[in-house]
Amino acid sequence: MSQPVEGAGTFPDPEDVARNKRQFAWTFVGLMLAMLLAALDQTIVATALPTIVGDLHGLEHLSWVVTAYLLASTIGLPIYGKIGDLFGRKPIFLFAIAVFLVGSALSGAAHNMGELIAFRGLQGIGGGGLMIGAQAIVGDIIPPRQRGKYAGLMGSVFGLASIAGPLLGGYLTDSVGWRWVFYINLPLGIAAFATVLVTLHLHKPTGQRPRLDYAGTxxxxxxxSAAVLLTSWAGNTYAWGSPQILGLAVVIVVTAVVFVQVEKRAEHPVIPLSLFRERNFVFPAAAGVTIGISMFAVVAYLPTYLQMVQRVSATASGLMMIPMVLGMLTSSILTGHAITRTGKYRVYPVAGAAVAGGGLLLLGQIGVATPYWELALAMVILGLGVGGAMQNLTLIVxxxxxxxxxxxxxxxxxxxRQIGASLGIAVFGSIFVNRLTTQLASGPLAGHPVGGGGVSSLTPEVLGTLPAQVQQAIADAxxxxxxxxxxxxxxxxxxxxVLGLFIEARQLSDTAPAAAMREERVESAV
Known part of the structure; x- marks a missing residue:
């Protein structure tokens, strides 16, 4: 008698998956809505933060509104993935949506900063499961050969959210109040929950209940936690060489070493170490980190250039980032369809990263007098590169x-990718702040309070209150x-x-994992 294959219960029989095209379409819409919620909530709060901290009287805790969500969602990513493998993805995915909705409702009703930070953490616990659950379910129900075009659509959600989030956050804050930045999740989340509940049919795992890897988790x-706090605080709240940052670095090293030893002995490790013997996991994961660093560096700091140098509003700066989103949308969809048509994928991470490098090179040439069309061209090129590489790496894995x-x-x-991108943002942010401080201290503002160390207080609003000559000097800096x-x-x-060159080209199956697993069970029974 054959032994059950670990995780086999997460794959549905073909008859249960997308009984017709309409059912499949609605299933995919539900997954897209869930992905949009998770991606949007990482950016929608940014433009509402000044109003939130003013209303709740918590300026000193401002950064924690963002950090709490990031920290909780990062911790949840690998945990959700493994639990879905062991216990079935549909119930875990629905649980993540429910937690996210509860966190959203409570965040919108928060009375003080302590409550808001705690409820944002609860949101993040759900948000991590939304992203991973949607991607893994796509891996369950769509054949690898067909998955490219759907993966491209899902990848484009992140680009859309990076621009739509700040715009929507600003609009809601100005029109109906900042609490609707959180309440807007409720109708979207309920729609996603109901759609997935009704249309997605996945078998529940059978057999003995597996033992969870509590120590590894x-x-x-x-x-x-140490990694996210280090990347959030280093160079901003604390200096890179401060005891706090060095202490976090020690925690990172020690926990990493002990984690590897624990995972070697775990029956069901939360991150199977066998993955690191698979070249088509190691190289795509490493390439994803490098590309993610580049994308998030642009999203994090280019609006600052637009607002402080070109003197546009927060809303206008979001609109001016649209060329990058269009580039990502275009290349994500086109490369996905090309992979489905040809079955070849190895070229896209390599070409995408190279094109993204060209976009970054053009962005490195911008200055105070750069016309917008040059900036838009650079963003389009960067978006084309990132969109052509990022989501296809998940398909390869x-x-x-x-x-x-x-x-x-x-x-x-x-x-x-998220840990690496957070580190990249922290490092590039520290470099930027140090360069800006030097520019202000050595330029025309050397004797001005701003040039004497008031960099942290510079905002577009503050800039607008200064004399024209001072504004120009700051813009130049x-x-x-x-x-x-x-x-x-x-x-x-x-x-x-370069890392993409080491990815091995393998045939993409025309059979969904569900069908493949069923065939394996039939053969083993015979």
């Missing part, structure tokens, strides 16, 4: 790992200090292209 949570660890592999790839960080990112993203 705890160590991973400690590692993730899912096509190369055993079915029983598909969720764990998908979540681990996203996890490392920003225009000089910021562009080099994009040049520093060029070798990082080109490293991603």
């Amino acid at each position: 705890t160590l991973l949570a400690l590692f993730s 899912q096509n190369s790992v055993p079915h029983g660890v598909l969720g764990a592999a998908t979540s681990a790839q996203n996890y490392f 920003f225009g000089t200090a910021l562009p080099p960080i994009y040049l520093y990112a060029v070798p990082v993203v080109l490293l991603g292209a």
